[in-house]
Amino acid sequence: MPSPTADPSWLSVEDGANPAREREIESLFAIGNGYFGMRASLVEGARFSHPSTFVAGIFVADGVMGPRRAVLPDWSHFEVEVEQERLSLGVGRVLAHRRQLDLRQGILWREWRQQDPSGRITRLTYFQLASLADRHVLLQSVAITAENYAGRIRFTGRLCPSDMAGTDVEQIDAVSGSLLMSVPGKDIGIATASELQSLPASVPPRHESGPDGREEQWSWEVTLGQTVRLNRIFTIFTSRDVASPATTARDHVASIRAHGFRALAAAHLEAWRRRWEEAEVRIMGDDVAQRALRFATYHLIAAANSADEHVSVGARGLTGEAYRGHVFWDTEVYMLPFYLLTAPPTARALLMYRYHTLGGARRKAREQGFDGALYAWESADTGNEATPRRAVLPDGRIVTILTGEQEHHISADVAYAVWQYWRASGDDTFMLEAGAEILVETARFWASRAQAEPDGRAHIRQVIGPDEYHETVDDNAFTNAMAIFNLETAADAMEILQRKRVADWPRLCTHIHLAREEPARWRALAGALVTGFDPATKLFEQFAGYHQLDEVDVVTQRGCATPIDTCLGPERIRRSKAIKQADVVALSALLWEKWPTAVHEANFRYYEPRTAHGSSLSPAFYALVAARLGDRALALAYFRQAAEIDLANNMGNAAGGVHMGALGALWQAAVFGVAGLRMCENGIVLDPHLLPGWAEMAFPLQWRGRLLHVHLNADPRRIEVIVEKGDELTVAVLEGPACSARGGQRVVSRGNGSGWANWEVGQ
Missing domain, CATH: 2.60.40 (Immunoglobulin-like)
Structure with a gap:
């Protein structure tokens, strides 16, 4: 059987039980394999616990708020009774309680010693894993030791619905241990099946099933000091994968039963070993940075599935319900580089999700009066715009959410990711089958979105850039520069494919309806678009009129518990130069080769003291750019800030799930910033600036x-x-x-x- 990794630097540890932090810990210690994920909730349940299991790509309608990821009933729930007294952290005396997330092995461990009101001491040791070797399998094992008594121990496994499940239980087969659920309003079925093995065989349990099949019990008569163990195997399938999920789940349990629990666990450990070989960033001399990078890498691995090109990674992965499970630009800009350089098939699958949702992007463009494809700012399963139109503030005010209507840079962000994947992988098949169409359709969007004006230049008006403190602005530098990149690379891709894939070129042109003159028009528009760049100061004006806004002391405000936009209020924040997150500086992170270092230096020094870092995406990109500029002390400070978003919950919202974009950006800060990695046409370039303490x-x-x-x-x-x-x-x-x-x-x-x-x- 597995045992926890001996090296403590691979373990995230939580001692004791703190109700105030429980939901945060559930996020940080979540397990997953890209197909499904489970929060690290207390399996016996508690008032302050929020057990949740998510299956990637399964969403339910939620009225005016739009789709949200379905939360499945908790089938891992179990309770332990000693002589009919249920063990609970809230009853009796907790002698020891520790949870450990084993990052190296992808296993959640728990050790619990409880003294019940009658003085009996029971020790429970259990682990749980979402198999990386077989993404349809969950393993759970619990060892129960009667330390100072002899008597009857009862183990109860119960299907516990979540208060936000969004799934209906249709059928339970108590004999096979299978459960079939459906998603209301959608033709999607979800099925699970289970198998239980008891050890030692010399102490056979008594088994009973509840009348509706949702509960099973096993009980033993144990002697003083005796340990009994239950190993549980669960499988899960959906109608997204197979025609008959219930039958497949049952058959899969039957097929893997012969392998045995130990072999299934061993296969999982081997899969994680291989994945760490492909992905681990090792730091010598800075244990804090090492732990942060391992934490980031663990969650990035656990969130994605290379075998499913119809799902993507949401802003909180499969660890929580914040942002309703929606997919943002976080995936393409902040996470995808990790997969691109450590697991290219996963990067390809994530981009294929954008290809399969092109229909939704085309619909959104048409609805707004444009050509081509405008991707949803928040995307779910269909690719239709999923951003809520309104939100209720803590003070009860209702505000309109404009990001879904105006944050258009998302289309260029997707195109950027397509280009980077092709550049690093050389995957011409992907470009011919999907990538070229994405580049062309997004370029067509910008060709209709940007407008030539009497000044002889082209402008993009009424948008929201990454800095979401300022809405409905004109000529946002990030948006326009990324649109230029999109237009130019679409034209470049067409020229390369025409030259390189002569036999495939006519079919591709027919499929995407490419007019001969389109690439030339894209290049001309790219040359005409304004960027707000001033050669004299080397600064990009973040958007038209930004330099005329009011100065505020953002640096002092960073230390306050209340966000600066709340302190200043909506009107004053719009009149100020305060910035939510990396905007122009994000251009430096993404398009470094476009401008000389002096330009990056000037813009970083100008915008750094004006940035409030009100988004989790911001600090790591500042760390990346500071490292490339050689400001190692500042880079380290921002690296620490980014690392603490989840590990220290420094934004106060980790309970909603880990911040996947921040974790991907942290990896980029290390590899692209500190190591200075660049990819060129024929290979790689390095420009290392190891941070203080990094030997x-x-x-x-x-x-x-x-x-x-x-x-x-x-x-x-x-x-x-x-x-x-x-x-x-x-x-x-x-x-x-x-x-x-x-x-x-x-x-x-x-x-x-x-x-x-x-x-x-x-x-």
Whole structure:
């Protein structure tokens, strides 16, 4: 059987039981495998606990608020009774209570010693996992020890509906342990089946089932100090995957029963071992940073499923109900680079979700009077706009939500992700089958959205940029620059495919209805769009008129518990230069090669003191850009702030689920910022700026079928790249030496004063 990882740096630990933090812990310690996820709730239930199980891609209608992710009944619930007294944290005396999330193994552990009112002491040790080897399987094991008594122990497993389940139980087969549910208003069925194994075999339990099949009981007569164990196997299928989920769930339990619980657990551990080999960023000298990156990587792995191209990763993954499970730009801009360089098939699947939701994007564009595809700001299963139109503030005021109508940069964000995937993977098949159509349709949107005006330039008016404190603005720099990128790369992609895939080109043109003159029109529009850039100051004006707004002391306000937009109020915040999150600075993070370093420096120094970081997405991008600029102390401060969004709950809302975009951005801050990784046409470029205290840094990455391992040292300065497999590629240091390397070779460059020595090539 598995045991917790011995190295404490791989464990997130919570000692004791604190009702005030319970829902936060449920988020942080959640388990998942991209197909389904479960919060780390107390299995016996409690007033302050909120058990939730989510299946990716399953949404239910919720009146005027639109779709929200369905919450399934809690089938992992169980209770333990000793001589008919139910064990509870609130009754008797808690002698010990610890939960551990084992990041390395993807297992939730719990140890609990409870003294009941009669003085009997029972020790419970259990673990739970969502199998990464078989995404339809959940394993649960509990060992119950009668420490100072002999008597009857009863274990009760019960199907407990959530208060927000959104699913109806249609049929329960008590004999096979199967459960069939449906989603109201949708033709979707969800089925589970279970199997229980009891140990030791010499102490067979008595088994009873409740009258409606929703409850089962097992009981033993135990001797002093004796331990009994129950191992439970659950399977889950939906009609999104198979024609008959109930039959498939039962058959799957029967097929894996022969493998045994230990073998199923071992396969899960092996899957996590392989995944960590592909993804782990190792930091020597900074245990806090190491723990944060492992936490981020764990949740990123647990959130995505390479086998399902009809689902994506929501803003809180499969760990909580905040944002109703909706998909935002967080996925393409903040998370996808992690998958792109550590699990390319997963990145492809996430982009295919956007391809399959092109219909919704086209509908939204037409509804707003535009051509092409305008992606939903908040997307669910269909790709239709899912952003609520109104919200109720804490003071009871009702406000209109404009992001769904005006935050149009989402289409360029998706196009950016498509281009980056193609650049790093070389996956021409994806481009021909899906990517080219996304690029073309989003370019068509911008071609109809931007308007030529008497000043001879093109403008995009009445939008919301990433800085959501300012609505209905004109010529937001981020929006316009990303639109330019979208238009130019769509034209570039058409030229490349026409030249590279001669045989496929006519069919592609017919499929996407590409007019011969379209790419040239896109380029002309890209050249005409204003960006707000001032060559004299090297600054991008965040939007037209921003420089005329009022200055406010944002830096002082950052230390307050109340967000600055609440303190200032809606009218004053709109009149001020206070910024919610990285906006122009986000351009530096995404389009670094577009402008000289001096431009990035000027804009970072101008906007940094004006940014309130009211979004979890913001601090890590500031860490990334600060690292690239060589401001290592500030980069470390922002890295810490980003790491603490979940681990220290420094925004106070981790109870709604972990912040997936912030976790992806933290990985980017390390790999793209600290290591300075850039991808070029023929290989990779590195520009390391190890942060204070980071003695060494190492990480793997995949690039066009090559598997690389990068190792950086601070003192003495040293870069080592091992090409584990793959054809020849170029490895370079920014503004320094370059070399070619192929599978089986190791190249090393050493610090040479302020520069780098030529690469040494070896086996």
